[in-house]
Amino acid sequence: MPGMLEIMVQNMVNIPLIQPLVDVLLKIPVINYIVALILWRPIFAVLIIPGLGAIMLVLMIIVWWERKLTARVQWRVGPLEVSRPIGGVMQVMADGMRYFFQEVIVHRNAHAIYFIQLPILAFLPVLLPILLIPAGPVYAIRSDYAIPAIVALIALIPVVIIAMGWASNNRFAYIGAIREAFMYFAYEIPLIFAVLAMMVLYGSGDPFVIVEKQTVPGILLNPVAALTFIIATVMATSRLPFEIPEADQEIAFGPFVEYSGILFGLVMTLAYEKLYLMSLLLTILFLGGWNGIAIPILGDFMPPFWLFLKAFVFMLIISLLRSIYARYRLDQALRIGWSSILAISIISIAISYALVLTGWLP
């Protein structure tokens, strides 16, 4: 019976670039377990890339990038004073430190238990989809139902946000939670339809099959589905022009109005984490997943690298929306969601069926 170490070493991520270093480290008694564990494929996928480590990297860079880009559009400089030589990238870290040492106030009227645990619980629906998002050879769980399962798990995040608004017991938080619930239904159905259209097109819910079939990226095969997915992503991550549940000038950050300190830090990053997950899904469905130019020296690290890069570039582009649009009103957003977006999502399913039935796709 092989030991724990053998199991992990047999199924390790093979990166030629750092292989000599790994070989050395595997000879040291205790370190070898740690190295083998981190490089064990399932753990590597969940913990490093496209999992937790990548999320942290995204949070650090995307918040900085969004502020810097907005500043450039608005004839300003943006964050600069913290770590001036590298353009203020460390600003996010500084903000995080501030959140961490700030007092967390739990007001008298809040339901304290839910109020405190919900921001932490919110990480569950953020991290669970990572289990099912493969990056080529680096994956945790392979399933025929991975894509529907990812969509279902991402759909849990608004539930947590609504619960936060309820536990806050504040009028603005309550209004924000109601808005979140309304928006949830407005984008979720078109989003599911768009994903469904692509699953019809590829004939499978398995990301491996989907990526394999994308010799031509999905965005060219079914642009309508891609458009629906992108708009639904913008609505789902409450970015402008659909930043309606948070609307700081109207309802003072809605469900998050009572949060302070590190708890606010946690809830504030939720939208970015969700954006990251949906960008990964978009990359797999529409942008050819982890297909990319081969870089032999990266070995097994190459597919996650391409997957991450495509998702990240999409996030960088979508950050520009913030400096272009004003916020729609709730009823306008609902009208858009339930009429035009729903209509084009249904059209996208029809397009997929037409492509499959006419045999344009193998």
Next chain:
Amino acid sequence: MTGMKEVREMSIEVPVEPPAEYESLFIPVPKEFVEDAYRKDDFIVFIGPQHPGSGHMRIIVRLKGDFIVEAIPDPGYVHRSMEKLAENRLYVQNIPLLERPAIMDFGNYNLGYVRVIEEALDIEVPERAQYLRVLLAELGRIGTHLYDAGILAVFMGHTTGFMWPFAVREFIVEALTHITGARITGSFIIPGGVRRDVDEKVLRMIGRIIFTIENRLEKFERVFIRNPTVVARLKDVGVLTREEAIKYGVVGPFLRASGVEYDVRRVESYEVYDDLDFEIPVGDDGDGYTRFLVRVEEIAQSMSIIRQVIDRIPEGDVISSDIEAISRNDIRGSFYDALAKITLPAGEYTTLTEAARGTLLFSVLSDGASNVPYRLRFVTPGWMYLKGFMESLKGERLADLQAIYGSFGYFPPEADR
């Protein structure tokens, strides 16, 4: 198991006692109002004074679902008792005091108050000084409208629309610095003229500034004014019909947006406005978007006025010969000798001025003996259109409150005085 159960009428005992804070915080709503709202399952929301979209005031909003049934203003958080303060200061010391409500718009505020003194003492103002006064007033008007456009933008979440007008306004501030020496609150207009002459170079620079602002505003138009989300948010929102606008005493651009062509600069012209060509932008719809567009058009008209002023300004003195000044081009050195002993003859003197946000009224009651006003009445446009603002909120959605607020450019320090 039990089959049919007896149908009973259930009623839940909901506490209808208003919170104690309603009394201790002097909230201006009667107890019955709160109890009635609780019974009818309405929602009372306090917007302000510590709210990102309220300014220094509180709006008590009664909601039915998402719709505003009633909006009650609770202003006065930045009340500075200017009318009372003015009674303890020399006439000339009141100039810097009374421009404080709208610091960007100091030209019009100075002008309104100084004209009261000039009217009472019958002081003739040299033509060059009159042109310079118009220049200041119009620069202030552009600056204020840009400021309000920025606030409107940020209330709708459009941060670029907030930053750009503020950046453009910086050019106006620069021009004011070159004229008066202060970015805002210039206190430049004095009884009998202006403080000192303005150099030809400065006037040419203002001409170039106007050119730059025009270019930048074209970009602003593409990003904000014609932005589909902005149009969607402001169109048909907070409508005041012509009759309502007149009934509620709305003034200035907001009255003109409802289709009433009333501008003090035309109706009771002062300074050299009669000699200048400008149009009065008037809208028809009376909604938020029209209120905004009217002010955008006013910026264009003000720029046209400034160009005419720069072209036509005559040479000559800037201080009236009725004032005992050492130099007719600069009041420095003889300021207090000339102006501190001003005493108005007994009587009441009133002027109307078209400030950026609307009609501004100054009324001074003098006892004829003292060198301070006996009573000074001072009605700012913000206070005048507060009622119209509150009425236009009714029937709109809660999310529209900030859009309507921004479309009125309501400025609590100005209204509270």
